[in-house]
Amino acid sequence: MAELTYREAVAAGIAQEMARDDRVVFLGEDVAHAGGVFKATVGLLDQFGPLRVRDCPISEQAILGAAMGAAMTGLRPIAEIMFSDFLAVCWDIVANEIAKSRYMTNGQVSVPLVIRTANGGGSRFGAQHSQSVENWAMAIPGIKVVAPAFPADVKGLLAASIRDEDPVLFFEQKSLYSFKGEVPDGEYVDELGKARVLRQGKDCTIVALALMVHRALEAAEILEREHGISCTVVDVRSLVPLDTVTILAEVARTGRLVTIEENPRLCGWGAEIASIIADECFWELDGPIIRITTPHIPLPSADRLEDNTIPSVARIVQEISQRID
Amino acid sequence: MAELTYREAVAAGIAQEMARDDRVVFLGEDVAHAGGVFKATVGLLDQFGPLRVRDCPISEQAILGAAMGAAMTGLRPIAEIMFSDFLAVCWDIVANEIAKSRYMTNGQVSVPLVIRTANGGGSRFGAQHSQSVENWAMAIPGIKVVAPAFPADVKGLLAASIRDEDPVLFFEQKSLYSFKGEVPDGEYVDELGKARVLRQGKDCTIVALALMVHRALEAAEILEREHGISCTVVDVRSLVPLDTVTILAEVARTGRLVTIEENPRLCGWGAEIASIIADECFWELDGPIIRITTPHIPLPSADRLEDNTIPSVARIVQEISQRID
Amino acid sequence: MTGTTPKKGAAPISEIGSETRLALFRMQLELRLCEKRAYDLFLQNLIKGTSHLSLGQEAIAAGFGVAMRPDDWTFCTYRGHAHTLARGASMTGVLGELMGRECGLLGGKGGSMHLTDVSKGAMGSYAIIGAHLPIAAGAAWSAQYRGTEQVAVCFFGDGTTNIGAFHEALNFSVIWKLPVIFVCENNLYMEYTPISAVTAVEHPAADRAAAYNLERVVIDGNDADEVYRTATKFMNRARQGGGPALIEAMTYRHSGHSRADPAQYRPKGELEQWLERDPIKIYRERLLELGMVEATLRDIEEEVTAQVNEATEAAKASAAPDLAGIHQHVWADGGAAWRN
Amino acid sequence: MTGTTPKKGAAPISEIGSETRLALFRMQLELRLCEKRAYDLFLQNLIKGTSHLSLGQEAIAAGFGVAMRPDDWTFCTYRGHAHTLARGASMTGVLGELMGRECGLLGGKGGSMHLTDVSKGAMGSYAIIGAHLPIAAGAAWSAQYRGTEQVAVCFFGDGTTNIGAFHEALNFSVIWKLPVIFVCENNLYMEYTPISAVTAVEHPAADRAAAYNLERVVIDGNDADEVYRTATKFMNRARQGGGPALIEAMTYRHSGHSRADPAQYRPKGELEQWLERDPIKIYRERLLELGMVEATLRDIEEEVTAQVNEATEAAKASAAPDLAGIHQHVWADGGAAWRN
Ligand SMILES: Cc1ncc(C[n+]2csc(CCOP(=O)(O)OP(=O)(O)O)c2C)c(N)n1
Ligand SMILES: Cc1ncc(C[n+]2csc(CCOP(=O)(O)OP(=O)(O)O)c2C)c(N)n1
């Protein structure tokens, strides 16, 4: 085990797969010579050369379209969309082309590619560079959606995504890039579609994703210590496929569900999970389902404002301590 | 009252507002000379002339961008995006620009415009021309979302949307264009954000939108007649603002909620409503919340396949009769 | 006649062999008769949904179809029946798909606008304007990366030149020198709007070539020989690393935009003028001029008619798709599950 | 020096009056000193988040700023401090916004990348590449429709010319003959990638003008006089119904792309060469050459310095924004409610 930052784990995951498989190529804006604006791909150009690691013009539709065409014809591209907000400028390629082609062609076409993108707030970048859009992706049939919270998961799930025969939208959490954690050495491949129970309690199950996992864990400590509320924390890790087995089991055990979402409220991924629980786990529920989300607003920029929109540890503690006993 | 088709009600609503307010202009592809591919805007060019009713190149970003710029500077544009699937090619303008500008500028910028678009399946057009994407829109803070089921609502809600100071995404249901209904004569303006209870029952509350409202009504008749299950049917009409007062009251009365959604399952609008009910109406619930949706797949094209994906009357009857007593 | 008057005259026979010429004739006929049949079938209400015919535009699909290598790739639009057939996709598969039958190329799941036959290099028909241009570039990238000398050919309409993806794909392909040929079929109209009413330049593709450092190429899209020669020239160049080309082929669709369209927006007489320049009519005349025997052409016509009849019967005999298909092929594992 | 060598030489004094020249000098200085201050403030950690300076590019914002009518509209990018100030937006408001203070132009809600002052015609800074080009076209449409003779001016970078929205906006504006001026500030780089590495033509904007039936215009973007003259000429034409223009102004940013960028991707000596052509340096020299008195310029320099100091203090003194603002101005009713 080595200690890596989340950003180093990105480069490590890509490098592992590029070394193993010639078909893996990587493209994006400022990703090669500059190593990415978040420095998550530093070193790849040197290691794999300019035919496999390519800088692109500001042409997101061309980047993802090219990735798709290459994937259909035998390559395994990794495309970077610098900020997840920019998925909006190439959403057609994601939602209408990449996601639908296998189905529309009755299985003739495969699109094994990974779209990596920096997601989420906390950097005071304002409403067009801070969004959490994992729920946009989850709403599209035909695309897998992964969002790791820890460096080890970054490496393992990224490797799994690259090896997957289906297209994967891989959300990296902007404000976790410098977060450090143990990462297995050598070849490391995880499995998509498995949630992870990080902590077990008896009063309530908190289901969280990416940055919110860290806040949920911290909040759970405080809830236990200061309020005597004992929480399970589940890291969803992948929204599609969704590990409903784990989530249903954990909610059944505690009788309560709280989702912590960074996406704005309406049609967030937590709503989907809430609706599954409210159907399939209804009789095990001991009280209302609670969703803690960024309010349904564009994200403000100033530090004081931003800190009061994305769910904070304090807000999680407050909501849960007030509503769960 | 005159009997109009749903498509005639579109033209009537636009004409009413254009006649009243010079600032209202209308643009889109093939909308002027041809009167729209769904013939929903026939006659407007003749009535209001080529400066107010304009044909555009296939440039959806330019169309919505131009509508936005015009709205910011005093006009009240109505822009047509021919099929709602094409919102993906201009999603940045919708989600990142139109929706966020007022907030980001602390209220300096107003974007009073309407985006009309043909939504939904049933025409055997396949996966790129049949989607129900009302949930994409609902997920974006800063945009209102309207989806009428009846010609009268088309006229009244379209007029209300045009007069609204906020941007509105107005989903017209493709397969309802030839549906006929009574429409009030003369100036008729409805109100955004009000659901309508179309039928009251005691066993369960069905919440539906657009085409699904018609299927819900038909299913409710059959459920009453053949299964002795008495259903309330709520037509949501507008997803944002959402009339939670009406929905909460109706669900509380019947103790059960069933949503009927044409959008594919994950992160559909019904999930949001389910999560609200599972929180705020939990103690009044007598049983699980049920969502009946198009499965989470791209839409197939062949009639037999398509008819078995979008929720049908038969499927609604079957689900509810099996699960509610 | 609206648009540029296409250049006249047959190629010297030396350039294009008579076998190739007969292949071009046969292929144009296949596309024509199969699409005419599609029209009949929807008059009989056997084709549901929409359907976009390219009657009158056959010389382009055929000229490229004959010139392409079997392992080259075609990317086309919702108006893609001809381009898909031109790669050798089965007529039964095409008609079956239009009719929503089990035997359809896509098992009824894609429909008329998404015809695909990967085994023939027909890499898909795309129904959202512009998207397939960058996708074709990506296929070309894959050929370049692997050194296979395959070429991607991307067909699209005049109206498509005004959408953003066109611009991105062209610039991208040129800077990476990708083996992709962009073929703009300028049939003078978007859906119902004349392209001239919404475009800043006369030739929507060719007049933009310089913006991507490409040569300006306008050809007569109703002349299969000219298309074939142009296709061969630029595909050869692309295979040798010479990079992309942008070709504007002038043509005209005889029918409306889609089955719903009576095409009343056309000026009187325009269709008639273009019918005079029907690609199959002029090609037949040329073959005779060049000394082919009438009987040879008749034989081909009869063979193709029989082929279309047979395909029609086979498609009609095919069942509606099995409902199990609804939940197949969302994912590579063959299924549609989004949860465990 | 990379890129095109800009043309040399001062305009004859007769063309641009000395009052205008002093205004150009003062405005460039305001932009420069205010942005330098912004840089100091983030070194002091008083500016959080990102911030994109246009040090070295001031002649463009200033040349247009002085030439525009008060009711004209500016649309700019995340690199928009200068363009916003050039319309007369308050320095306190700009610095306050960068610092996330209550006095900020946007009350701290937008941040550095979204500076807007509608009261001054500064219609917004847009942080997603390309989007504001069609939006500017829309404003121009509104001016045209109402016959107000207002002009929309849209600033963007060289990198922006490769995104789809650029293409759509240009074509759209030309066919509708909209009074919009597209100004490409070619500073030779996207973020860290040289524009020449990713563009099919040498001049990313000007070499594409013909694709929209527009005149090819390349100017020295470091010469405020040349910018002013070009702005005046094309804005006048646009006001009179002559339609849009696309101007490529050659320039260079002295700093990195954003606060995080040390700009090490630049070839050695490139910055130094461009510093020789610093727009303020050459403009000052020109004014002296043309007979302005040193003392006048000194006075202006002192005034502007004082102005920046004052604005800095005012911004520093301003409180953090009230939390209530979080839930304000999503909607026209002033609130954020999505439900009743
Ligand atoms: C992004 C997008 N916008 C609009 C449409 C609707 N549409 C389908 S075909 C068409 C006209 C296309 O014209 P052209 O590119 O000339 O091709 P042609 O149909 O003439 O072959 C339009 C506007 C679409 N499919 N996708
Ligand atoms: C659609 C989109 N893609 C990428 C980015 C990230 N990005 C921000 S600035 C920039 C470079 C822009 O270069 P240019 O247009 O030359 O403007 P400059 O920064 O030089 O003023 C990039 C790639 C973005 N904001 N939007």
Ligand SMILES: [Mg+2]
């Ligand atoms: Mg056309």
Ligand SMILES: [Mg+2]
């Ligand atoms: Mg630049």
